[in-house]
Amino acid sequence: MSEEVLAILIMWSFIFVYSIFGSIDFGAGFWAMVFNNHKTMAGKIANRFLSPTWEITNTFLVLLVVAFVGFFPKGAYTLGTVMLVPVSLILFFLAIRSAFMVFSYSVQGYRKTMFFISGISGLLIPSLLIAVLPISQGGFISIDGETQNLLLGKLFSSPTLYLYVLFGLTSELYLSSLFLADYSRVSKKEDAFRLYRSNAIILGPLTLLSALLTLLFMAPEAAWLVDNLLDQKIWFILSILAFGFAYGSLWWPKQNRPGHGRPRFTLLLTVLQYGLASVGYGLAHLPYIVYPDLTIYEAFTATETFYSLMIMYIIGLAILAPGFYIFWRLFLKDKRYLQQD
Amino acid sequence: MDTVILARAFFGTSLGFHIIFATLGVGLPLMIVIAEIIHQVKGDNDYAIMAKRWTKAFAVLLGVAIPSGTIVGVQLSLLWPGFMEIVGKVISLPFQIEIFAFFLEALFMSIYVYAADRLPRYFRLISVFFVAFGAVASAILITAVNTWMNTPDGFKIKPDGTIYDVHPWDAFFNPSFVSSAFHVAITAYMTGAFAVASVAAFKLLKKRSDRERSYHLKSLFMSLAVAFVMSFVSALSGHHSAQILHQYSPEKLAAAEGLFETQRYAPLAIGGYTDPETEEVKYGIEIPWALSWLAAGKFDTEVKGLYEFPRETWPPFYVHTLFNLMVGIGTLLLGLAGITLLYWWFFIKKRGKPFPKWLLWSLVLSGPLSMLGIEFGWVFSCSGRQPWTIYRVQTTAEAATRNENLGILFLMFLLLYALLSVLTILILTAYFKRNPVSKDMDKIYG
Numbered sequence: 001m002s003e004e005v006l007a008i009l010i011m012w013s014f015i016f017v018y019s020i021f022g023s024i025d026f027g028a029g030f031w032a033m034v035f036n037n038h039k040t041m042a043g044k045i046a047n048r049f050l051s052p053t054w055e056i057t058n059t060f061l062v063l064l065v066v067a068f069v070g071f072f073p074k075g076a077y078t079l080g081t082v083m084l085v086p087v088s089l090i091l092f093f094l095a096i097r098s099a100f101m102v103f104s105y106s107v108q109g110y111r112k113t114m115f116f117i118s119g120i121s122g123l124l125i126p127s128l129l130i131a132v133l134p135i136s137q138g139g140f141i142s143i144d145g146e147t148q149n150l151l152l153g154k155l156f157s158s159p160t161l162y163l164y165v166l167f168g169l170t171s172e173l174y175l176s177s178l179f180l181a182d183y184s185r186v187s188k189k190e191d192a193f194r195l196y197r198s199n200a201i202i203l204g205p206l207t208l209l210s211a212l213l214t215l216l217f218m219a220p221e222a223a224w225l226v227d228n229l230l231d232q233k234i235w236f237i238l239s240i241l242a243f244g245f246a247y248g249s250l251w252w253p254k255q256n257r258p259g260h261g262r263p264r265f266t267l268l269l270t271v272l273q274y275g276l277a278s279v280g281y282g283l284a285h286l287p288y289i290v291y292p293d294l295t296i297y298e299a300f301t302a303t304e305t306f307y308s309l310m311i312m313y314i315i316g317l318a319i320l321a322p323g324f325y326i327f328w329r330l331f332l333k334d335k336r337y338l339q340q341d
Numbered sequence: 342m343d344t345v346i347l348a349r350a351f352f353g354t355s356l357g358f359h360i361i362f363a364t365l366g367v368g369l370p371l372m373i374v375i376a377e378i379i380h381q382v383k384g385d386n387d388y389a390i391m392a393k394r395w396t397k398a399f400a401v402l403l404g405v406a407i408p409s410g411t412i413v414g415v416q417l418s419l420l421w422p423g424f425m426e427i428v429g430k431v432i433s434l435p436f437q438i439e440i441f442a443f444f445l446e447a448l449f450m451s452i453y454v455y456a457a458d459r460l461p462r463y464f465r466l467i468s469v470f471f472v473a474f475g476a477v478a479s480a481i482l483i484t485a486v487n488t489w490m491n492t493p494d495g496f497k498i499k500p501d502g503t504i505y506d507v508h509p510w511d512a513f514f515n516p517s518f519v520s521s522a523f524h525v526a527i528t529a530y531m532t533g534a535f536a537v538a539s540v541a542a543f544k545l546l547k548k549r550s551d552r553e554r555s556y557h558l559k560s561l562f563m564s565l566a567v568a569f570v571m572s573f574v575s576a577l578s579g580h581h582s583a584q585i586l587h588q589y590s591p592e593k594l595a596a597a598e599g600l601f602e603t604q605r606y607a608p609l610a611i612g613g614y615t616d617p618e619t620e621e622v623k624y625g626i627e628i629p630w631a632l633s634w635l636a637a638g639k640f641d642t643e644v645k646g647l648y649e650f651p652r653e654t655w656p657p658f659y660v661h662t663l664f665n666l667m668v669g670i671g672t673l674l675l676g677l678a679g680i681t682l683l684y685w686w687f688f689i690k691k692r693g694k695p696f697p698k699w700l701l702w703s704l705v706l707s708g709p710l711s712m713l714g715i716e717f718g719w720v721f722s723c724s725g726r727q728p729w730t731i732y733r734v735q736t737t738a739e740a741a742t743r744n745e746n747l748g749i750l751f752l753m754f755l756l757l758y759a760l761l762s763v764l765t766i767l768i769l770t771a772y773f774k775r776n777p778v779s780k781d782m783d784k785i786y787g
Contacts, residue, residue: 052451055407058446063440065415070437073429080418080425084744091415092757095408099761102404103768105454106397107775110768147743302430302496302507309437309509316441323448323471330456337459 003306004287005105007071010313014067018060019278020175020271022120022129025050026122027176029097031196033119036112040191043115045184048338050118054101060096070309074299075289082141082150082290084134090128097121122283123169130168131231132162138291139221148293151287163214170210172272174203178270181262187338197250197261204247208240211277219244224291228284235280242273348420348741351751352413353723356715358758359413364715367480367526368533369399377466379563387556390781391563394773395537396469397719400454401768405761407447408715410479416419420747424730424740431496431505431602432489439482445473455768473704481522488517490590491713493731500507517738521722524578528671528718531571532711535562535674539708542701544778553778561704562685568707569678576675579668580635587636590732591645593725594658599625600646607644612665615658615750619670620647622661656725662680663721673765674707 001009028046037041069076082282097118104114134140140155155161181196218226229236244268250261262287287295300306342428373392380388414436418425428436449471464627489495495512496504541561545554584593596601599615599622602608609632615623633642681700688694726732730740 030485051693052455052686055447055451056428056444058407058411059440059443062411062443065418065439066433069418069425069429070433071429073426076418076420076429077426080422081742081744084419084742085746085750087415087419088753091408091412092753095412095757095761098408098411099404099764102401102407103764106401107768107771109771149744201503240738251471302504304507305430305433305509308434312434312437312441320444320448322443323445325453327448330459334459337456 003227003303004300007300007306008282008286011067011071012278014064016275016278017194018057018064020055020274021060023172023175024179025054025176026126027172028180029118029122030173031176031180031199033115033122035195036115038195040195041189041282042184042192042195045187045189045192046180047115049180049183049331051101051105052327054098056327058098059251069198070305071301072289072290072296072299073296073301075296078148078290078294078299079136080130081148082135085150085152086128086135090125093121093125093128097125119250122123122172124170125166126172130164131155131161132221134158134164134222136285136288136290137219137222137225139219141290143293157221159217160214160219163210163217164205166216167207167244168212170203170207174200174207175267175270178263178267181261183332183338185263186333195264200266201250203334204243204250208243217269222291225284229280232280232284235276235283237271239276239280242269242276246273247271293303344743344745344747345738345741347747347751349737351575351747351754352416352420353720354411354708354751355409355754355756356719358447358762359409361712361718362402362409362715363480364529364712365402365536366399366406366530367476368536369402370533371530372533372537372567373399373469374466374473375563375567377469381466384558386785387559389555390785391560391780392469393781394776394778396453397619397776398769400450401765401772403450405531407562409761410443415605420728421740424735427504427731427735428486429509430471430488431493431509433487434513435482439479442475442478442482444475446472446479449475449486477526477529480525485513485515485518485523485527486544488521489513489515490729491521491593491722491726491733492517492585494733496671500733516589517582520578520581520585524575524582527571527575527578528715531568531575531674532708532715534558534568534571535678535711536708538568539639539705542704542707546698546705548699550779556778556782565678565704567680568711569675569682572671572675572678576671578671579671582639583635587642587644590726592650592654593656593660594636595645595647595649596658596660597721598622598644598726599658599661600632600644601648603643603646603649604634605641605643606630607636607642609635610661611614613661615661617658654728657769660725662722663717663724665741666719667714667717670710670717674711675713677703677707697748703709 014289017332028050032046032050035046037043065076068079100117104110105210117119135150135155140151142151142160143149177196177200180202181193184190184192184196215226215229245265249266249269252260252262252265254260254262289296289299301309373395376388376392376395379385380392417428451466451467452460453465453472460468489512492515493512494515495508495510497506498504538561541557541564544557545561549557583594585598596615598607599610599613601620606629608627608629610622610625610627613622615621616623630640632644633640636642636644681704684700687695728736728738730737
């Protein structure tokens, strides 16, 4: 494996992990708003998960940017130039969301505003984030001498963008529903569990449908990607199979009680489903970071930098692992936290 | 306005805003750790109350420090894509390690805030310690990148801009790293301590019950002791940083001092402004020979003047004023902390006199002043490097984005920063009004 491919593989893993955790994080914000004061406590549970974790998820987003700059500096140049407007909007909403998360913890009066902001930004931020996919597949960047510009008008009038957004949002809500179903089960809140389960039952097929529509209505400039995606169809077939099993397992009876499902199993299988599809998508996208101007080979960093970054990642992860473990024990497992009421 | 100036104003505003919260984010945890330790040693519950209340304030400030830090980190790529391309190749290491420090801080902050009631006391101390460690490590690592911009090292560049022969660790430990990073950390501690002193002095201005008075006096004394030590060390480290300037960025030192002619026995110009017409410092006080002595410890040291360098690479003349403000504030605060401690010893402790109002009012100003000193220092460091973004490698114009949409985005973020500032003040006052010290004391002492 060449250094460039190794680097993009690491990037891919970071992006994949963030897309799962980000979906759960922003989705939880949305559900906390929708089910605020709901009798099943579904909103409270979403918020209980969100309070200690959003900061870590946010840090992960910064990690993505930093890793990208380190591994593919030229990519940072191109995307930094092109993504000025969408990314600035993301930062804007993210700042307001983060601030209110913290403020509402200190002063109760801000809780209502916080639920609203976190819920709305829970849809807006992911929509903007996923815009990087249609942009990177070509057709939305004009090159004028040395400067590259994003064709905002063309982007916003393109159905591709909206279908990607639709796919992103349904996926976000599906994944977060499954996660929160599991979190409710661990917290012994069966009513909330049932609510999230039925959300997932509605959303599951919608994710598949929107994925299909996105593929069918790809912009003409993305013909290269569609061809490549078809070459990778094995990954997508496996992914659809994983979806079938995961979705079916929502009806898997537990302890002879029909229709109760096993959320942990469903969630893990769904992560696998998205993993397989992302491998297929990633392979089809190679070697381009931004089509047709930038490949991973042109964008790659200095070799010495690459190796020192690799060493630091290994050391850093080894140091942080115990911290993450303690964190997981305290907020995702400890019954005193999960079942405090 | 042209795009480069707009990009500088935009990024400078983002940084200037973030610096306030980041500095307190480094300074306050140290105060919390010290208070926790004194509490453990002396068994005085007042210090536990201090730690608790400062943590509360710190958590609110972190609510702005984290998003503003995220903004600055990402905006680097948005506003300075040309710069980040070189950064990625040469100096991405500290950025990446900084992420780990950031994770450490975020993890343990969540643990400290949301799981405090489930943790044994010793583990809470460990959590605060990691928060404090993560915060200062972040500051030092980010400073590593800034120092590399001032004294770039660890790579070679061909005339066509190709980077080769990269040594990431040499870039990290560039010539000005140790001295500047130390200065940044110490001045952050100094500012955190003065911020606490400001609040304590303000509380002492009004009549209070005896136990509250004694609480605020303890807090004032503790913060002043820390502030005094830190101001003293930061003066020394600032002096060392100036010597590094003399060695590696002579234009910057020349502009800071308004020195045009290269000379031995160079004078130190304090105050005044650099007149662009006559090319000299006007209305300043000149101390003969002092600059040569400060630059390298000898009176006959030759200090390079601006005429030594091509005019288009001169830093702007206003850096002389920024430099004076930074050094002036530092010196003033060192004096203030020293005088207050002496006054305390001779008049308050020995003769039982009360604190005079004028002294308390000066102390109220010390926190904001110290923060201003930090801001002036950063603006000095970055505008003193102009026209370069990376000294003698890349100009600011080459580094900047060419995107035309900056104006409206700048306005949007200005509003955001204003909103967050107002909210922070509202939240802090609302919280501490609802939870006065007396309430915390009642809980502990009954």
